[in-house]
Amino acid sequence: MASTDTTDKAGSVTTTRDDLAGLEAGLDALDAVQTHRAPVREVLVKKVLPPFLAVGLVLVVWQVLVAAKVTDETKLPALSAVWDSLADMWLRGTLLEVVWTSVSRGLLGFLLALAIGTPLGLLVARVKFVRAAIGPILQGLQSLPSVAWVPPAVLWFGLNDAMMYTVILLGAVPSIANGLVSGIDQVPPLFLRAGRTLGATGLRGARHVVMPAALPGYLAGLKQGWAFSWRSLMAAEIIASSPDLGLGLGQLLENGRNNIDLPGVFLAIILILVVGIAIDLLIFSPVERWVLRSRGLLVKS
Numbered sequence: 001m002a003s004t005d006t007t008d009k010a011g012s013v014t015t016t017r018d019d020l021a022g023l024e025a026g027l028d029a030l031d032a033v034q035t036h037r038a039p040v041r042e043v044l045v046k047k048v049l050p051p052f053l054a055v056g057l058v059l060v061v062w063q064v065l066v067a068a069k070v071t072d073e074t075k076l077p078a079l080s081a082v083w084d085s086l087a088d089m090w091l092r093g094t095l096l097e098v099v100w101t102s103v104s105r106g107l108l109g110f111l112l113a114l115a116i117g118t119p120l121g122l123l124v125a126r127v128k129f130v131r132a133a134i135g136p137i138l139q140g141l142q143s144l145p146s147v148a149w150v151p152p153a154v155l156w157f158g159l160n161d162a163m164m165y166t167v168i169l170l171g172a173v174p175s176i177a178n179g180l181v182s183g184i185d186q187v188p189p190l191f192l193r194a195g196r197t198l199g200a201t202g203l204r205g206a207r208h209v210v211m212p213a214a215l216p217g218y219l220a221g222l223k224q225g226w227a228f229s230w231r232s233l234m235a236a237e238i239i240a241s242s243p244d245l246g247l248g249l250g251q252l253l254e255n256g257r258n259n260i261d262l263p264g265v266f267l268a269i270i271l272i273l274v275v276g277i278a279i280d281l282l283i284f285s286p287v288e289r290w291v292l293r294s295r296g297l298l299v300k301s
Helices: 002-031 040-067 079-092 095-126 128-143 146-157 161-185 189-197 202-213 215-239 249-258 262-294
Strands: none
Touching (some): 040 079, 095 215
């Protein structure tokens, strides 16, 4: 009889262990995030096709308005006229030169803003006195229109590239710094305590604990910083036009206005939009997907 009781108890213990193992496996399956890549066709249908459809719809509405003569061509040019302006710049070999002039300035200015805004954001987030002194100023600078910096920058440096980069920095640095501060504020205190326990303090803690944990907020600040860089550059190029600066997209837009060339104005606007969207899709979106995927927050890429 004792032997039977022992057997029953052993079987019960084995069954309980099997049940717990099955429960743990089920919970692991629920927590696991599928990170395999989606098929190319699915990516094309879900991510590439919708923007093209949206652009196509805008162009169709544009052409319908022109064909129906809802407004005069001096206010809304025909698509063919804008296309002719694009083809003319391409044939003269100036299209890529104009685009590269602005893109190179924008990217270099953004990299300079990144080099300044990142340590500034760390300093503001980690030192209470600096945060109390500089934090409100950064918030105020972020809300100040970048076009307001063009007149003083011209007076400080004249019509040259230094003026352009100054306007870009004053527009982008506050956004990058504030984005990093926001990301650091959202780091769980447990991470910081664990880092200190393991000896990650000072610069080592910032590198191995604070920055990785604050990466999503920091990335959002970088995207906003690029947007401010691009907007600041366009404002500077429109207002401070000079042959010594070369022809960029902002100058192209202003030249179209001065020459009453509406197709040229719309072409410049479209090129500015295309460049801004392309930089986001080619640089920031892949980095954002990588960050989300590495943290198990993206099901498919």
